[in-house]
Amino acid sequence: xxxxxxxxxxxxxxxxxxxxxxxxxxxxxxxxxxxxxxxxxxxxxxxxxxxxxxxxxxxxxxxxxxxxxxxxxxxxxxxxxxxxxxxxxxxxxxxxxxxxxxxxxxxxxxxxxxxxxxxxxxxxxxxxxxxxxxxxxxxxxxxxxxxxxxxxxxxxxxxxxxxxxxxxxxxxxxxxxxxxxxxxxxxxxxxxxxxxxxxxxxxxxxxxxxxxxxxxxxxxxxxxxxxxxxxxxxxxxxxxxxxxxxxxxxxxxxxxxxxxxxxxxxxxxxxxxxxxxxxxxxxxxxxxxxxxxxxxxxxxxxx
Ligand SMILES: Cc1cc2nc3c(=O)[nH]c(=O)nc-3n(C[C@H](O)[C@H](O)[C@H](O)COP(=O)(O)OP(=O)(O)OC[C@H]3O[C@@H](n4cnc5c(N)ncnc54)[C@H](O)[C@@H]3O)c2cc1C
Numbered sequence: 482x483x484x485x486x487x488x489x490x491x492x493x494x495x496x497x498x499x500x501x502x503x504x505x506x507x508x509x510x511x512x513x514x515x516x517x518x519x520x521x522x523x524x525x526x527x528x529x530x531x532x533x534x535x536x537x538x539x540x541x542x543x544x545x546x547x548x549x550x551x552x553x554x555x556x557x558x559x560x561x562x563x564x565x566x567x568x569x570x571x572x573x574x575x576x577x578x579x580x581x582x583x584x585x586x587x588x589x590x591x592x593x594x595x596x597x598x599x600x601x602x603x604x605x606x607x608x609x610x611x612x613x614x615x616x617x618x619x620x621x622x623x624x625x626x627x628x629x630x631x632x633x634x635x636x637x638x639x640x641x642x643x644x645x646x647x648x649x650x651x652x653x654x655x656x657x658x659x660x661x662x663x664x665x666x667x668x669x670x671x672x673x674x675x676x677x678x679x680x681x682x683x684x685x686x687x688x689x690x691x692x693x694x695x696x697x698x699x700x701x702x703x704x705x706x707x708x709x710x711x712x713x714x715x716x717x718x719x720x721x722x723x724x725x726x727x728x729x730x731x732x733x734x735x736x737x738x739x740x741x742x743x744x745x746x747x748x749x750x751x752x753x754x755x756x757x758x759x760x761x762x763x764x765x766x767x768x769x770x771x772x773x774x775x776x777x778x779x780x781x782x783x784x
Contacts, residue, residue, distance in 0.1 A: 640665030
């Protein structure tokens with residue numbers, strides 16, 4: 482119930498304005514967001530690199546309402562890619578196609594993504610495509626599919642909660658995609674997605690087995706110890722090396738576990754969001770961790 486309410490709040494523009502202007506949210510924001518500027522994100526990336534942890538930089542912002550905004554977001558991503566190549570090699574960028582305009586004009590979005598992929602390729606940087614709400618999921622997957630043969634290193638997130646997830650994975654026959662398996666962070670209908678948390682975890686475990694057997698260099702985007710232990714056990718049974726796959730976690734979540742996995746010799750990548758448009762991202766993090774809710778409500782009332 483609380484999760485649903487928070488995910489609804491994540492889509493509410495009036496609340497976004499009110500909360501974004503409220504100084505009391507600052508502490509909570511800084512736990513999950515690296516800063517508002519690219520320089521701040523690079524500083525965080527280098528600190529994590531020093532601990533043996535890779536990063537993926539995410540320029541916050543989603544669902545643009547004008548195509549000009551999608552062009553500006555693409556420019557900002559191109560700057561981010563150049564900064565990574567120069568100052569934080571090994572980092573990837575994570576992008577939401579709604580930020581590149583997929584919901585407004587799929588061909589314009591494809592043009593922006595192509596530009597990003599070409600620049601990233603020249604700079605030796607990998608692009609990771611986030612998976613958003615199912616209302617833009619098929620367009621996101623189709624756009625990714627178009628460019629996969631030319632840019633086979635590109636990674637795409639896949640949500641275990643979505644009923645079509647395994648079907649989507651099996652549908653890649655020629656070039657096998659590098660995926661990031663996540664549980665799924667969006668409010669979805671029962672027709673589209675599994676909504677019970679235990680069932681989502683069970684499906685995550687099931688898909689982990691399949692992904693480790695069939696797809697190259699998979700990433701597991703989870704903080705759930707049950708899921709992480711399962712990845713380790715299955716990889717071990719299959720005789721995989723600890724560096725044949727990667728664990729991914731969010732900035733500010735289970736930091737000790739991130740360091741512990743890196744110390745055990747696993748590849749760990751932390752998803753580092755930066756920028757001023759943090760509201761929907763933060764609300765999804767609240768939905769995953771209602772213990773933070775009290776702090777959040779205090780900031781709302783205080784504003
Ligand atoms: C690197 C990465 C990329 C992602 N990309 C996408 C994407 O493209 N599309 C998408 O739909 N979803 C994405 N997600 C979010 C994902 O779908 C889940 O909503 C999120 O990871 C929580 O699920 P969990 O597997 O960590 O398990 P949960 O069962 O939610 O959490 C397990 C434990 O982790 C800790 N934890 C989890 N979340 C938080 C939090 N916010 N704050 C504090 N502690 C927490 C708690 O201790 C909790 O008990 C991504 C997640 C990661 C890690």
